[in-house]
Amino acid sequence: MIFREVLVLRELEDLSYKEIARIVDVPLRMTQGGAQ
């Protein structure tokens, strides 16, 4: 489910990786992977 959340935050809410990392509470490196 975290992939869906990241995708929504990135593509639909247009948040930056940094904001997504903070909201989802995962390290930034993982966010970049998850946004693929």
Next chain:
Amino acid sequence: MSGERIKAQQLNAFVDGELELSQQLAIEARLLSDEVLRAEVDALRGLRDAVRERAEYHAAPDALRVRLSLPAAAAASSSVASRAEWRGWFAWRPLVPAFVIAGLAAWGLSLALNADLSQPGRDEALMREVIASHGRSTVGQLLVDVASSDQHAVKPWLSSRLDYPPPVADAPVPGASFLGGRVDYLDGRPVAALVYRQRQHLIDAYVWPTPQRDAAVQALAQRGFNVAHWAHGGMRFWLVSDINRDELVAFAQALAKAEVQR
């Protein structure tokens, strides 16, 4: 950077504009000459655009937006307040058995009290009936249906007209006499009425079956009549007369004693 393969993760970050500026610029420069890379980037952008266009998107409700825009403390307190409201409901739940027990106790108590309270009430009503019946019989001169001082003649006569054999006793005190018996109606049923005379006073003794436990002689008085009643051996005894209270109680106790000894 040129020539080496760019990782997918890095390329995604490039498309998202999340790379550091130097890397971003380097990839942009490479895109001009690298067609394969350009195709990959175009594919990623196409995917991104497709997601943005076609993915289902539900806007958050306004209430949530408002709550989130409140200062954190206020939001926390409002959510605590709403949770407290719910807890207020649920906090009563452990008390439900207590309420049930209290309800049952109240019900039981009311039953017990009613039983206790209704007995004097019933005795009061019965006393009026007994006095009225005694009054009717003395005024109407219909003292007895069967006039006999022989209890062995009276008892079968009464038994044949009632659904129980009433105890019939001779006058239990010296100077009193047994006149006979009649069938009367008391407490919603036909009952045996035994008639005694003591000096010039008539004493009516009503006897009928009762589920009541044995009870000692009790004396009551109303409108110049004295009444004594007791219960023994599944029978209720009610005596009424215009004789004085002490004599009636003595008569009642003697009769009760005679009953016990039978």
